[in-house]
Amino acid sequence: MIIVTSHDNIIIGLEIHVQLTKLKTKLFCSCSSKYRGAEPNTYVCPICIGLPGSLPVLNEKAVEFAMKLAIALGCKINKSMYFFRKNYFYPDLPKGFQITQYNKAGGKAFGDGGKVIIKKKSGKKEILLNRIHIEEDPGRLVHKGSIVSSPYTLVDYNRSGVCLIEIVTEPVINSPEEAREFLNQLKSIIQYCGIADLDLEGSVRVDANISIKGHARSEIKNINSFKEVQRALKWEIRRQKNFIKRNKLLKQETRHWDDSRRVTVGLRSKEFEKDYRYFPEQDLVPIELKKSYIEKIKNYLPEMPNARMKRFQNQYGLSEFDSEILVMDKDIADFYEEAVNSEKDFESKEYKLLCNWLKGDISRWLNLQNKKITDTDLTPIQVVNLVKLIEEGRITGKIAKSVIGDMMLGTPIKKILKQQGKKRIADEEKLSSICKKVIQENSEIIKDYKTNPRALEALIGKCMKETHGQADPKITRKLLLEYIEK
Amino acid sequence: MAYEIIDEIKREEITIEDVVQSTFENINKTEHKLHSFVNLYRTEALEKAKKLDNKLKNNEPVGDLYGLPLGVKDLICIKNKPVTCASNILEGFKPPYNATVITKLIEKSDGICIGSTNMDEFAMGSSTENSCYGETYNPWNLSCVPGGSSGGSGASVSGGQVLAALGSDTGGSIRCPASYCGVTGLKPTYGRVSRYGLIAYANSLDQIGPLTKCVYDAALLMELMAGFDEKDSTSVNLSVENYTKDLKNSIEGRKIGIPLEFFEKGLDKSVKTKVNDGIKILENLGAESVEMSFPHLEYTIPTYYLIAMSEASSNLARYDGLRYGKGPSDLSGDIFDVFSRTRGEQFGKEVRKRIIMGTYALSAGYYDMFYMKALKARTLIKNDFKKAFERCDVIVSPTMPTTAFKVGELIDDPLKMYLMDILTCPVNLAGLPAISIPCGFDNKDLPIGFQIIGNYFEEKTILNFGFELEQKLDIYKRSPPVIGGK
Structure with missing residues (x-):
């Protein structure tokens, strides 16, 4: 086995597709985009199943959401937004083309450049972005059992036409860990923009380009969660290094991430670049993105995680480490602020205590249950009460730890203590x-x-x-x- | 004339039921000779006639097309009625929605759809010979083509089956049959009439327009069908003028542009003579003619066909047999085999040819050479018009360089057939409005069309000029031999 010791010669570029799940309707029609769990092919209309004669109409809110993200990522926003067609045949693509944006052939993504700052042991690193653009999601193929053994393929167009944002990085990521950290930061920024909930199933898809310096690159498709990205990259690096060690020639290819077997599988070799025949979508008129419009969105944009982290350090006297963990998940950070601000007497000692409970036992419970804090019945006041009881010496830390589970389910701490007769014994x-x-x-x-x-x-x-x-x-x-x- | 019939109905001199009955009697007498229709809706039309007759009896308000029978080209969607674009691939497809023009003319204005009219498959052709239902014949000479692609609409109006029909014009598809069949045909400014529900051939060029017996009727229909539609992003938000009111405005002192290149090569002698006679009539009415040059006319045909075919290759990609239409004949092989087989078997030869050529023109490595170049040439042609309209109010020319040719005469000479569009398609490339009205006959007694091109959204002006010319010529009431005219 090859041990990856140095990451310096690994080159990774990511293409991330995220669904703007906070949009009520699809990108070009008024069908609901909350299709998850719905009966197949019920969230459809002539536009999103591409019936002859239908025409797309751009969702204004989608443009606003896209602008938010572009501003948050520091992209250069182009003067107008226009669309291209990407032509290919596939059963999940009802029009035979996808309406998207393109950076060649006279096309332009709406946002160029931008960056995400990640933290490394050795310091900070900027992950530069190439561009971000809007496009429509295709439908979904459904198989009975596995793709290989299924006797038929079903097509569900409920997803067809849902708004996607594609974020393309420059090939500047040097390790699977960096990729993971970048994706965590990106997820946090998207959450802060209020445009998507990336914990929803199928809301994220990543393609990764990866190579070892001086060798052919492969593109890994079908990575369906941020967590899987690191895994897929690790596996692929190992595969490529093994190849090189055995003096075998790596070829440029597209590989598929099989998340049940946790390996990448080669698809047919890329002998020629697939030709999507991009050209302008003439059914949509270009949208002018005025400076005043962008300014307005900028003004409404909430505080981003980086700024909030600095403020947490100043305002609550938290360490950089603590504030970073707190702000990463906007819901946790919001919860924290609501809690500390609900009690006037709280000072830096309590600020720290509250932070510890949130990033410690409460986060642990959430991770274990795979839940978000907003999914629980825990209120900020309850955590404040917990801290107060400890401070006043009425319960021990141990007791506090033992009641967290019940508190998460919404029972007030005082009630739990009363029922269980738990109280500090000081006699x-x-x-x-x-x-x-x-x-x-x-x-x-x-x-x-x-x-x-x-x-x-x-x-x-x-x-x-x-x-x-x-x-x-x-x-x-x-x-x-x-x-x-x- | 349509407006006369509507008045008679409103004055209760005849009932709508009588009008619809006699429409079907006329169709019965001539349809076996003309073959204008691909579907007739006798039962529904009579039912609607009775309902509409009751409106007047009950003193309810009535629409502006009250009881007028209309033919609708077989590529405009009518809710729950078959629409096929004269193609096998759409056999059995019934759209679940109305095109916006249908909503406006049939639902809101109380027109009655009598049936759908024949056409070249997917509007690709100038003769209505490329239809899966077989050819339509010219009422003036049954061995001649009616022009295309809206040949069924042209023949049905000319042959006295209906007084008005809808067509669509991508490179001349309304004006060509209007010219060949001796009726009035108007192609509106791109964006004037909603394309929602019009099955696309080349979406940056297509427009729906009327074919009628006289200019007044065309103005009436335009008044009712034009206007902004939120379902079509390319429709323009500009108020619609009262076209019928402005028909009789004096044209004294107004300027007619005569682009010399439009009168040069390939023009029939009789066409040239009659169009020049028409110009003299306009001059006698006080208009001034201005000769001008149109340097880029020679690029028109390659530019038009490159753009139209490229767009068509993408617009027609959705017909894979998976969701609607006839469906695959054979399911062997993988999904791409099934798609290929379905498209290969069910598209006609001309459609396959244009899809292949359009696909080629958009392919990597050819895109710049063909499609991009065509876009540039399109701009040059637009600029020629722009310059011309600095010096005149309308531009006049023959609609077609010749009169109707024999069925089968050009079917094996596609280039010559394509060249027939040379005087109509520059108008589509520029997106301008144009009208064709009959201005005389050649020595074989075949009608000659006179084209009047207006500046953007100057439908009012071309209708005004057309009306003046029509009234002076006074030939528009002449009936073709098929209904006893001479």
Whole structure:
């Protein structure tokens, strides 16, 4: 096996397609774009199934959303927006062409350039973008079971005509990790723009171009989530390095990411470039993108993650590390701000505590359940209460940890504590008898303690267990020390 | 004339039912000779006639085409009625919606659709010989073609079957049959009439327009069908003038441009003579003629065919047999085999030829040489008109260089057939409005068309000039031999 030690000679460029899932309707017709879970071929009209005689009409909101992203990514926005046709035959493409934008043959994507800043151990890096453009999504092919064994193919046009944005990077990414980090940042920016929810199934598709310096590149298609990208790239690098090691010639090809087997599979070799015969779409008139219009959108654009991160450091005294984690997910960051601002007495200590709970136990619970904070019934006030109870010494951190799960389901913390009878035990008499009992039962640890003072922690743990975590750790420690010394 | 019939109905001198009955009687008498129609809707038309008759009885408001029978070219969508573009590939297709012109003329203005008229397949042709239903014949001489591609509409109006019909004009498809059949045909400014529901041949050139017995009727229909439509982005948001009111304006002192190149090569002697006679009539009415040059006329045919075929190759890509139409005859092979077989079998020869040539012209490596160059030549032609209109109000020319030719005469000489469009297609390339009105007959008693081209959105002006000429010539009421005229 080849171990990838240096990434310097790896060249990766990404093409990312994201659905603007926050649009109510499709790109060129008024069909709903909320097709997920719908009966096949019910979210369709003459326009999105390309019936003869139908004509596309551009969704104004889609232009606005696209502008938001272009501004957020720092693209140069072209003076007018016009469309091209990309011609090819496929069952999911009802018109026999896709309405898109193109950067050659007199065409122009609406946004050129732009960049996304990513963080690396060694510092920051700018990932430069080549362009971004709008296009329509094709329909969807549905197979019974696997694509190979299915006796037939069904076509569902519900997705046909949904608005996609394609973001193309320059070939400046040097490792799968960088790619992953770039995609995380991009996802965050898109979330902040309020134009798409990329956690929805099928809302993201990535094609990756990858090569080892001096060798032919391959294009990996069909990577259907940001998480898979890193995996696919790692696999492909390994494959290419193996080839080179065995002195075999890599050929330029298109490969398919098989996410169940987690390997890339070669498709037919690219002997000639597929000819899409791009040419202008004359059914749509060019839209002029006036400066005043772009300015207006710019003014309405929410604070982007980078700016918010700096503000979190200044305003709440959080570290760069903490604020970065908080702002990455806009919902978490919004939740955080609502929480800290709901309590006037909170200061930097509480700011930090709240941050810790959010990025720690709460995020962990969300990840485990694969949920977003907005999907839960947890309210900012509840987390504020939690922090307050700890601060006032009325519950221990351990108790707090144990009730997070119920809190996420919407039960107020005070109610949980009441039901479970969980409360900090600070009564020294009560704690004394527990400490004595633990000392009697654990003479081995006591012996150990003589040479290793850290054995005390084990005893505290035993006391906690006895009290279901309710024992006040400070008092318990004090009492244990007293009795052992005696 | 249509307007007379509408008045008679409104004055309750005749019923709509009578009008529709006699329309079908006339069709019965001549249809076996002319073959203008591909579908007739006798039952529905009579039902609608009865309903409409009741409107007047009940003192309800009535539309401006109240009870007027109309023929509709077989590429304009009528809800739940077959529309085939005279092609096997669309057999059985019934659109679930009305074209905007149908909504306006039939639904809102109380016109009655009598049937759909024959045409060259997908409007590709100048003779109505390329139809999957067989040829249509010229009412003035049954061995001659009626012109094309709206030949069925031209023949049905000329042959007294209907007083008005709709056609579409991409390179002359309304004006050519109007010229050959001795009727009035108007091609509006690109963007004046909504194309929604018009099945595209070449979408940057196509326009729907009327074919009628007289200029007044054309003005009436234009008034009702023109206007902005939010379903067609290329339709222009400009108010529609009262074309019928301005017909009798004096043309004294107004300028007629005579582009010398339009009177040169390949022109029949009789055509030249009669058109010049027409110009003299306009001069006698006080108009001034201005000779001018149109240097880029020679590029018209290659430019037109390159653009039209390129667009057609993309517009016709949707006919793969998967969603509507006749469907594949045989499912063997992969999906691309099925698509190829369906398209190969079900498109006619002329359509296949144009798709192949258009595909070639858009291909990588040829795009700049052909399509881009054609776009540049198109601009030159536009500029020729622009310059010309600085010096005149209208431009006049013969509509067609010859009178109608014999069925089958040019079928094996496509180049000569294409060259027939030389005087009509520059108008489409520039997007201007033009009208053809009959201005005399040749020695075989075949009608000659007089073309009046206007500046953008000057339908009013060309109708005005056309009306003045028509009234002075006074030949528009002449009937062709097929209905007993001489």
